[in-house]
Amino acid sequence: MTDVLIVGSGGAGMSAAIAAREAGATVVLITKSALGASNTGRAQGGIQAAIAADDSTADHFDDSFAAGHSDARPQLLRTLVEGGPGAIAWLDSLGVAFTRDDDVLRIIRCGGARRPRLLQAGERTGAEMVQALRAAVRESGADVRESTELSALSRDGDSWVARVRAKDGSETEISTRAVVLAAGGGLAGEAARLGLKSTNHPDATPEVMELAIALGAQAEHLDSWQRHPTGALWPAALAGYALPETTRSYGATLHDVAGERFVDELAPRDVVANAIIRIVEEGRGATAPDGAEGVWLDTTAIDRENGAGFTAKRLAYVHNRYLRQGVDITKERVLVYPVLHYRNGGLVIDEQGATTLDGVFAAGEITGGVHGTNRLMGNSLLDTVVFGRIAGRSAARRPLA
Numbered sequence: 001m002t003d004v005l006i007v008g009s010g011g012a013g014m015s016a017a018i019a020a021r022e023a024g025a026t027v028v029l030i031t032k033s034a035l036g037a038s039n040t041g042r043a044q045g046g047i048q049a050a051i052a053a054d055d056s057t058a059d060h061f062d063d064s065f066a067a068g069h070s071d072a073r074p075q076l077l078r079t080l081v082e083g084g085p086g087a088i089a090w091l092d093s094l095g096v097a098f099t100r101d102d103d104v105l106r107i108i109r110c111g112g113a114r115r116p117r118l119l120q121a122g123e124r125t126g127a128e129m130v131q132a133l134r135a136a137v138r139e140s141g142a143d144v145r146e147s148t149e150l151s152a153l154s155r156d157g158d159s160w161v162a163r164v165r166a167k168d169g170s171e172t173e174i175s176t177r178a179v180v181l182a183a184g185g186g187l188a189g190e191a192a193r194l195g196l197k198s199t200n201h202p203d204a205t206p207e208v209m210e211l212a213i214a215l216g217a218q219a220e221h222l223d224s225w226q227r228h229p230t231g232a233l234w235p236a237a238l239a240g241y242a243l244p245e246t247t248r249s250y251g252a253t254l255h256d257v258a259g260e261r262f263v264d265e266l267a268p269r270d271v272v273a274n275a276i277i278r279i280v281e282e283g284r285g286a287t288a289p290d291g292a293e294g295v296w297l298d299t300t301a302i303d304r305e306n307g308a309g310f311t312a313k314r315l316a317y318v319h320n321r322y323l324r325q326g327v328d329i330t331k332e333r334v335l336v337y338p339v340l341h342y343r344n345g346g347l348v349i350d351e352q353g354a355t356t357l358d359g360v361f362a363a364g365e366i367t368g369g370v371h372g373t374n375r376l377m378g379n380s381l382l383d384t385v386v387f388g389r390i391a392g393r394s395a396a397r398r399p400l401a
C-alpha cells in the first residue's frame, strides 16, 4: 500500500509528487509514456504571476475572472493568483532560469492582462519547467513508473485500488490511501474524435477524467474548450502548431484578405479566436494553396516595431520552425486559423485540491472552476504548480488525518 498514487507527469503531476514526498508520504507516479512527456512540455509562451512592482494579485484576479466570463470559482481563482509569486520562487529554486534582460526579469503583457505579467524561461517555458521538475521528481524518491497507464480505479474501504496497464499490455494493481489525478484535459483525444487538429501532445487523452466521472466525481464546464487563435494554417506541415501569443505581444497584427485589422490582438483568446472565425464566415478570409481559409498574421510588424533581428532573437523557435518550411516570418506574413488547444472545464475541486470523491484529489487541466469558461494565457502553467503542490500536500496528509 502506497500513501499517494499520482496519475500523470505534466506540471501538475510532477509538482504534486514533489510536494507529497516533501510532506513525508510514499509516492507512486504512473505516466503514459516517458516522465514529463506532456502538454506542459509543449508550452512556449510563459507563466503568469503578479510580481511586477506596479502589479497586484487583485488585478491578476480581476483580469482572469473577467476573461473567464465570471464563471471561475472565486476562491479557486484567488488561490491561483495569490500562489503566483510563491510558485515562481519555487520554480526558480528548482533551477528554472526565468529570462532577464540586463539583469531585470523580463515580464510581458499578454492577451486579457491589463499590464505585463507573463514570465518566460527562454522561448519554451514549459520544456524548461519539465526539465527542472523531472530532476526534482527523480531526486525526491518517488517510485516513477513510465509507460504505465491508469485503466481502472475502484474503492476498497477507506482506500483505492488502481488497475494499471504497461505498454506490453500486462496489468497490475496498486493499492493507495489517496490518489492525485493529474492527467490533463485530454483534448488531443477529443480532437481525434471530432476529426480536428489540436495543439496537444498525443498522450492528452480524456479517459482518466471520464473514469473519475463514471465513479461519481462532479465536473463542470466540460464542453468549454479553448481554441488558440493563431494556429498555423500554411505550410500544411505546420498544422496543429500554434504561433505563441507573444508574437502578438511583440506587435504582430491580424488582417483580413483586404488587409484590414479587425480585432484588438491583445483581447482574451476567445474574443480573438471568435473574431477570426467570424471574418472567415463573412467571406473576408484569405485562402491557403490547399483551399483552407484563415486570416493573415503580420509577423513582419514585429521587427518593424522592435528593430531588425528582434524576431530571430526573441522568437527564435517559431522563426526557425517556419524557416525549416521555407518561410521567413520576418519577411512574409503567415496564414492562421484557431486550433483546439485547452479544456477550460473539468473535475470540481475545492481549495485543497479535493474532488468530490473521498481520497481523490486533482490538479491542472483535468480540473474545472479555476479559470471559468475561458483561460488567460499563462495561467495554466501557474495552475499546474499552485494546485499540483496543494493536491500533493493534501493527498499526503490524508492518511495521517
Ligand SMILES: Cc1cc2nc3c(=O)[nH]c(=O)nc-3n(C[C@H](O)[C@H](O)[C@H](O)COP(=O)(O)OP(=O)(O)OC[C@H]3O[C@@H](n4cnc5c(N)ncnc54)[C@H](O)[C@@H]3O)c2cc1C
Pocket (backbone or CB within 6 Å): 007, 008, 009, 010, 011, 012, 013, 030, 031, 032, 033, 036, 037, 038, 039, 040, 041, 042, 043, 044, 045, 046, 047, 048, 125, 126, 148, 149, 150, 151, 182, 183, 184, 185, 199, 200, 201, 203, 204, 205, 207, 208, 242, 341, 342, 363, 364, 365, 366, 377, 378, 379, 380, 381, 382, 384
Ligand atoms: C502547444 C501548447 C502550448 C501551451 N502554451 C502554454 C503557455 O505558454 N502557458 C500556459 O500557461 N499554458 C500553456 N499551455 C497549456 C498548458 O501547457 C497545459 O494546460 C498544462 O501544462 C497542463 O498540465 P497538466 O499537468 O495538467 O497536464 P499535461 O501536461 O497534459 O500532462 C498530463 C499527463 O497525464 C498523463 N496521462 C494521460 N492519461 C493517462 C493515463 N491514463 N494514465 C497515466 N498517465 C496519463 C500524460 O502522459 C501526461 O504526462 C499550452 C499547451 C499546449 C498544448
